[in-house]
Each structure stands twice: as C-alpha cells, then as structure tokens.
Amino acid sequence: MSVGEEEWARDRAWFGQDGAPAPGPLSRQFAELTRTLLDVSPTAGGVLKLVVGAAAALVPDADLVSVTLRDADGTFHTPVETDPVAERLDQVQYDHGEGPCVESARPDGPAVGWSQDLKRDPRWPVFGPAAARHGYHSVLASALLPDARPPRLSGALNIYSRTPGAFDAHAVDVALLLATHASLALAQTQAVAAAQLESAHLRRAVDSRDVIGQAKGILMQRRGISAEEAFDVLRRASQDLNVKLADLARTLASRHTEVDLPASEA
Template sequence: MDTVQSEQLVLALRTAARSMAEKRSIRDLEETLAQIVDEAVNTIPAVDAGSISMTEHGRIETRCPTTESIRKLDETQSQLREGPCIEAIEDPPPTGMVIAQDFAGDDAQRWPRYGPHAVEAGYHGLMSTQLSTDGGVRAALNLYSRSANAFDEHSQTLAGLFGAQAALLLYGAHHATHLQKAVDSRDLIGQAKGILMERFAVDDEAAFQMLVKSSQDTNLKLTEVARWLTTDQSRAARPDSSTGRGR
C-alpha cells in the first residue's frame, strides 16, 4: 500500500468513526452504515458498488445499496439462497470473507444459479465480508466489481478493515438496543410497583412480589403484567367522554 492509499484509508476510517460517535438513532445508524459502504466503494481499488446484507425476520434483507441494480442482485441471492453474501452470513470461512473473482469464469460452477444474474447486471466479482460479532446481528458487507479477477490482496485487506468497522457499529447498535429495552422494562416495572403500593398500601418489596406472583399465575412475562397494569390504570383515570364521568 503506497502513501497516498494509506492516507485515503485513514481519512475514510476516521470520517466514519467520527460519524459513528455522533450518531444515536436508528435513522442515524442507517446513515452511518451507508457512509461506510460509500467510503469502501470510493477507497478500495476495483470496487464499483456495494451494500450490506442483514438478517431481518428470518430472511436476508439488503441495506444501503449504492445502486438499484445492487439491491436487485442482493435480493436475488436471498431468493436463490445462493451467492457470496449468503455464504458470508450463514457459513463463512475462518477469514470471514467470501470472494468471487469471476462469475463468468472459475466461479461459475460454485454459484451456477446466481452467477449469470450478476454477469447480466455487469458485475463479474464480489467480495462479501461477515459482520457478525457476537451471534446476535448477522450481516455482511458486499463489494462488487465490474472487472474479473480484480480483488488482489490489497483490496481484500481494505475490505476486511471496512468490514471490521461496520461490524463494530452493528455490535454497538445491537447492544444499545438491548440496553434501552432493559431500561424501559425497569421503568415499566417501577411504574407498576408504584401503582400497587398506592392502591394496596404495601411497600416496594411486597409490590414486586405481587407482580411476580401474578406473572407466575397467569403465565405472562413480568413486563407484560406491568404493562397491563399501567395501561389499565391509565385507562381508569381517563375521563369518559360519552358520559362526562371522571370530570
């Protein structure tokens, strides 16, 4: 890697990292993922387009495609259950990277159903890098080339670096989501305990035990019992607009 390429890589990764640190919402996550894909396409030699594939509701969905044709190619892989993106997510090699150097050449037999679709769309090569980090989110960074045999060792190394950055972003977003759910559940249970403490003149521990017992007796999760209780309380306190009761 020469000096200019090294500087371009460092700048691209710093820009993406700075954006990651500033983003918080789900929409921001999408924007940052798209930025990582764009930076990878603009920085890595021979890469002409890119996307991210991610498991959603039991199927693999396309995120942040740089062109509509890439979206269709990713969707075709998902429909056929064949292609580098699928392998990178479901059965990756130890390196985490699956590479097709020429769909019309040596790789034609490896992906016989998907390969012709890629060639017809004008793409002969594809690098897919696994982004999974902890068994939770399963995803892959996909980088397409219009040229055959275009991914040398240098390109593969850069793809791995951008893949690592995207993986860290997804890892952080995944755990932040679970942390927020835990906080929301704690707040919900706290509200429910407060209602029981006021209604039955019991202390905090007794109110919690009442929630636990109700959860066991109804075979509902503790949070579901708490949500029902807080919703019921809110409904009971709301004025009846048809009769004027509650005013």
C-alpha cells in the same frame, strides 16, 4: 473517489513505524469513519449507510455496494445498497442459495469471498452468469458478525465491480477492515438499543408500582382497610373487569372521586 495504489503503498509502508510522517488519505478516511461510527447512539441503518458509502469511496473499482443481513429464521435481506441493481444481484443469491454474499453472511461461512470472473466461475452457476449479464464481472463479500450470541445474527458487506479482476489483496484488506468497523458499530448500536429498552422497561415497572401504591392508599383511606386488603380489592377487580392491574390503578388514582371498586370478598 477511490484510493489508488500509491496511497495504499504509502499507508502500508508507514503503518507501525516510529516517527512516521502524517497518515495518508486511506488512514485519514478510516479514522474519520471510526469517529463517525462512534458518534452518540448511531442507528443500525445509519451505521450501514456510512459503511456502504465508505466502501464505495475506499475500494478501487467499487461500482455497487450493498449489505446482506441474515434474520433469525435463516433468511436474508438487503437493508442498504447504493443502487437497486445491487439488491437484485443479492436477491439472485438469496433465491438460489449460492454466491459469496450468502456464503459470507452465514455464521459458519468464510470471512471473505470473491470472484474475479463471475461469468466463468464454476462455484455459482446461476448467480455468476446473472451478474455478468447485468455487466458486473467481479464481486467481493466480507462477513459481518455483529452478534456472537445465539442465534448469531450475521451478514456480509458486498462490493460489485464492472471490471474483470477488479479486487486484489488490497481491496480484500479494505473490505475486511470495513466489515470489522461495521460489526463493532452494529454491536454497539444493539447494546445501546438493548440498554434503552431495559431502561424503558424499568421505568414502566416503577411507574406501575407507584400508581398501584397510590390506588392502594386511596382505598385504604376511603374504606379503612389494610394495604394487603386494598391490593386484594384491586387484584380481584382487575380479574373481574379483565383490565391490567396497573391500568385499573391508574384510572382509580386519576379519577378517584368518580370511580369506586367492589369490596373484596371474604
């Protein structure tokens, strides 16, 4: 259900007032969205689905909602949408390099772009009439900036309406707030994913070090050689057999009664 003008007016009037009455439906829905987005380890796809659903519910006259993401090579794609028609309208913009979705999704693009009459909008001579032929006459796109580091991956939250003149200043406010929520949640998701990858890498490194130590101990005990000599045996065997050192050490540690390695050359 869309939030109407009365709810908007009440929420905006209450904002920042001391001793204000309980928040209206718009404030409650944003608070609930914030709590959900800050849930434990959300996935990027989950974040985008939540934001797209919130846009469909919170922006009056929103008939289609999608998300544009810009890849590192500068190409665009639509990972989440409420209807396949939204993806088709996005693709027209990608193919012709025009429209508010691709403009807002560029790192140097505007924070928001919209049109109240796509059929007659001179800025997008291909996309505008194409959207109108599908029955959509208004569009609103707000920028997503989940990554401030190079290559500055970016995107846009896209909202389409069948109603001419659908999106006013209130709708722009909501779209910008939703895009901000999405950007922050995506940045958090990427940080969690990066931390998990780093943790997994460190665990693999520790595991490799441990198993190499085990293999060295086996060779030292078996051959009466030093730790340096044992490592040299492992290193040379790894090169000769074209097998990763950690994999070779793991095999020797787990099957030391069956496996032996050639002695290190002087």
